[in-house]
Amino acid sequence: MASILLTEGPAVVDVPDYLSCSSSARSNGFASADRLEILWKDFFRNRSQWADIRSMKTDPRSPDFKDKTTGDLPIFDWLNPCWVQEELRTKGPELSSRHSKLRGRKSPLESSFLAERKNSESHPWMRGEKVFGQVLSVVSQQAGGSTEGRLQFDKPLENGTTIKDCESNRGDTRACIALVVSLKACADQKDLLKGISLHVDIARQGLLETNSIIGGAVVNMYAKCGALSQAQEVFDALPARTVIAWNALISGYTQNEQGKKALSCFEQMQNEGISPDAVTIVCALNACGSVGIVSKGQQLHALIIKEGMLDTNVVVGNALIDMYSCCQLLSKAQNVFFELPLQNEVSWTTLITGFVQHGQGEEALKYFELMKLKGLSPTIATCLCILKACALKGAVDMGQEIHADLIKEGELENNMVIGTALVDMYAKCGALIEARKLFHELPTRDVVSWGALLDGYTQHTDGEEALECFEEMQEGGFAPDGATYICILKTCGNIGAAEKGQKIHAEIAGEGLFADDIVVINSLVDMYAKCGMLAEAQDVFDELPCHDVIIWNALLAGYAQLGDQSAISGLFDRMIGGVMPDFVTFLLILNVCGHRGLIIEGQTQFFSMIEEFGNGPALEHLTCMVDLFGRAGQIDEAVSLIEVMPVCADMSTMLAILGACQKIGDIPHGSWALGHAQHLNKKDSAAYVSISNLYGTFGMQDIEEMDEAAIE
Secondary structure, three states, rough: OOOOOOOOOOOOOOOOOHOOOOOOHHHOOOHHHHHHHHHHHHHHHHHEEEOOOHHHOOOOOOOOOOEOOOOOEEEEEOOOOOOOOHHHHHOOOOHHHHHHHOOOOHHHHHHHHHHHHHHOOOOOOOHHHHHHHHHHHHHHOOOOOOHHHHHHHHHOOOOOOOOOOOOOOHOOOHHHHHHHHHHHHHHHHOOOHHHHHHHHHHHHHHHHHHHHHHHHHHHHHHOOOOOHHHHHHHHHOOOOOOHHHHHHHHHHHHHHOHHHHHHHHHHHHHHOOOOOOOOEEEEEEEEHHOOOOHHHHHHHHHHHHHHOOOOOHHHHHHHHHHHHHHHOOHHHHHHHHHHOOOOOHHHHHHHHHHHHHHHOOOHHHHHHHHHHOOOOOOOHHHHHHHHHHHHHHHOHHHHHHHHHHHHOOOOOOHHHHHHHHHHHHHHHHOOHHHHHHHHHHHHOOOOHHHHHHHHHHHHOOOOEEEEEHHHHHHHHOOOHHHHHHHHHHHHHHHHHHHHHHHHHHHHHHHHOOOOOOOHHHHHHHHHHHHHOHHHHHHHHHHHHHOOOOHHHHHHHHHHHHHHOOHHHHHHHHHHHHOOOEEEEEEEHHHHHHHHHHOHHHHHHHHHHHHHHOOOOOOHHHHHHHHHHHHHOOOHHHHHHHHHHHHOOOOHHHHHHHHHHHHHHHHHHHHHHHHHHHHOOOOHHHHHHHHHHHHHHHOOOOHHHHHHHHOOO
């Protein structure tokens, strides 16, 4: 191993501090049972002195309550003495019910561990060996078990020691458990240095060759820390590759955005005769979703059905829903959802998330209502997702209902994520007064919450308030991130604030910020182009080593705004030399052709889009062509195109026809367009205004008179 030198003799790195029961570890929350007993008794004697901070918990190690005066003495929930829960129910029902609502059931690891621990501690040391061997397997396989396991193993055993204290006896099963737990703690915390220290010690003791579970835990530690080459190196050196080790490696590649490598490992695992378990299937499905390889996901789906996993394992079912959602096959995700014998909160949230991610806010809200009708309480993750759906649909009323529920549950107390999500929802719905009010009520603010408010001002004001918000943010000492710069550059472009845009460009360039962030650079090009500063836009464009379709479109849009057909043609020819034009590219070109009356060029580009580049025409392209023909008075060609195109014309297309008919006095086609417009939307007044203007052109008073003229 080139990167990790393992030598005989003393370990070259000290054992991590958290492997001993130091006072510092206790001060970080790993309190003894006696200490917890004292803390809980003090809590019930002086409840008013303790602040309930459970809504802030994102990790089981975080405290439930803390002293309001000192801010000290954390109390954990599932390390409590056995009498605590009953006391909470009798003396503090509101605490007990809220605690249950917030925390939910025990995790699988916790339940398994407590059952095995109770069994083992009723026997002498040796009689508990088998049970602790079972616990070792549970700890090594349960996702997220490291954090919980560390807390469990800090609890004193019958003889007053902890399992961590047994580490010196490497042959003891309890010590093996301690090593696995410690390795998984390093994985969770991404503490690579402490993980390497443990690996050195494990290798020196020869445990990698004799204990496959510890070997898998070492692979998992490196993989979760992002050290994939080391994870692969350790894995390749294992004498026996268990399913646990394979799962660790596959999961590591998936979590580090190397889905194709994860799937390659999955195939290699099967080729070596190792049967995948449910964890493997979930990891492989996640990999399929991350890289959009739906064919492999469908093969896994067939395997899941063959093994009957959908009927017995809701986690596998949820992963399958997520895979199809990530691959944009939402109908298949729905089918899997309804095939599950039992849908839990995660099932509903996964499906709802899929709809939100693909812009289908209305469907997301529909399933949220169904979820509530089923009697399931939305989790925080569900609420965060639904707030995004409300933002998509402008459903501020639904957002306000969720806001009220969150207040009732006390979830807004010191919870920045939820608070920011609410600000974002109100801002995107245009409820800027509510957004600003809630923003100022946040206990703390960060660049994300500022960005949410700024985005609202960008979308729903003339832009000046967005600029003021940006300046206020900077004056408050908050450094803008990439998303913030993108938002404010968009504002500058929209309102033509070229001077402010140049100042922001100088900030970005002067500090070397986001030099590799293509989205920020695209925003700079777009800002300069919209401000008519095409020389500056071209300079930023030319500085980039490579260009994607987005930045090409930004530059093309600038020239399109000026109607410079010659420059657009030159840019387009350069673009197609290395980049495939997209929907937006052709929309820009067709718009310019329409406004300049370039009928032949427009037709050439339209059919080139379909035949040469394989881009099927969208409704917007069809409307551009109708407008192009209409401006030239060639309404017959426009109508013929509408009738042969695979996309259905909408009201804007018909209004374009009516406008052209009014211009040249084409009554028959005007009548035809009105009939289609009425079919699309009988209540749309724009069509009737257009047709009324057409009547007036010929001195006609009503539709009967026009119909007669059309027949003639």
